[in-house]
Amino acid sequence: MLYLVPSPIGNLQDITFRALExxxxxxLILAEDTRNSLKLLNHYQIIKPLTPYHQHNEHKVLRHLVDxxxxxxxxxxxxxxxxxxxSDPAFLLVRECIGVNxxxxxxxxATAFVPALVNSGLPMNRFCFEGFLPIKKGRQTLLKKLAxxxxxxxxxxxxxxxxxxxxxxxxxxxxxxxxSVSRELSKLYEENYRGSLEEVTIHFKEKIVKGEIxxxxxxxx
Numbered sequence: 001m002l003y004l005v006p007s008p009i010g011n012l013q014d015i016t017f018r019a020l021e022x023x024x025x026x027x028l029i030l031a032e033d034t035r036n037s038l039k040l041l042n043h044y045q046i047i048k049p050l051t052p053y054h055q056h057n058e059h060k061v062l063r064h065l066v067d068x069x070x071x072x073x074x075x076x077x078x079x080x081x082x083x084x085x086x087s088d089p090a091f092l093l094v095r096e097c098i099g100v101n102x103x104x105x106x107x108x109x110a111t112a113f114v115p116a117l118v119n120s121g122l123p124m125n126r127f128c129f130e131g132f133l134p135i136k137k138g139r140q141t142l143l144k145k146l147a148x149x150x151x152x153x154x155x156x157x158x159x160x161x162x163x164x165x166x167x168x169x170x171x172x173x174x175x176x177x178x179x180s181v182s183r184e185l186s187k188l189y190e191e192n193y194r195g196s197l198e199e200v201t202i203h204f205k206e207k208i209v210k211g212e213i214x215x216x217x218x219x220x221x
Contacts (some may be wrong), residue, residue: 001068003076004052004090006083009188009212012043014110020044020200021153022107027220030065032089036080044087053141066096081212083111087131087156095153108180112185119192120152120180123219127152143172150219159183159209166201169217172199178218184211 003022008014023029023046030053031037037050069075077084083106084090097104097153113201117124117179133139146153157165162181169177175198182192189211191205197217 001074001103001105002093003074003077004084004094004104004106005078006076006107006111007037007040007081008186009081009110009112010184010190012040015040016107016109017043019109020046022076023048023078025074027073028075030067030075030077030093032079032084037078039054040078051077053089053093058089058092060204061097062092065093066100066102066119069102070100081112083109086111086113094215110186112182112212112214113156113216115185116180117152117154117183117216118193119182120216121194122152122178122216124152124182127154129154132156139168147172148220150221152219153217155217156214157213158211158216159211162209162213162215163201165215165218166197166204169215170197170201173217173220180216182214182216183209185214187211 003026005022021090023041026048029037029048029050031050032054034050034052041048065075077090079088082088085094094104113129117127128149130146130153133155134142176196179197179200180192180194181200181204184190193200
């Protein structure tokens with residue numbers, strides 16, 4: 001069978017007891033980045049075989065992994081931060097496992113957009129999650145479409161592209177649209193900065209930005 005195991009988005013203590021038990025009993029751990037996964041496993045003194053599983057090799061290794069599970073192996077998929085499949089590899093493997101009647105179980109756990117949404121101060125009863133915006137093709141078309149979205153909108157972004165994305169959001173959504181930017185969630189230097197798109201853009205233009213980024217934007221009123 002296949003377990004999908006959420007990993008901490010920053011603070012290693014955020015992993016669940018159940019996730020640790022699953023990692024201990026798995027025959028093989030599939031890791032998006034073996035170096036990052038080893039930090040977590042070493043912290044909890046878990047010694048298990050690791051094999052890379054990421055967007056650059058998932059098509060190549062997919063069938064081999066499924067065949068091993070069909071022969072009885074228990075695998076745990078561990079992505080770098082958060083829940084596998086949420087802007088991380090998992091979909092192809094899950095679909096293939098379901099297609100051959102292998103058991104798939106996703107454990108509850110960390111996902112960065114949830115705390116960012118909850119502490120944004122923006123409406124959270126209805127929202128849409130867009131993950132990472134397309135870097136080039138389809139980016140402007142999607143932003144034009146989202147400009148009329150009435151629900152709160154959640155994006156992921158890299159620190160290097162944050163300011164550029166905020167500037168684009170101003171163009172399509174308007175400078176006064178309210179937003180919140182969260183970074184380094186659950187870590188020592190966690191920051192949640194709230195205000196209009198213009199105010200938030202000015203704030204992040206004046207500093208060096210590090211860490212994983214979640215942008216939460218008010219829907220069109």
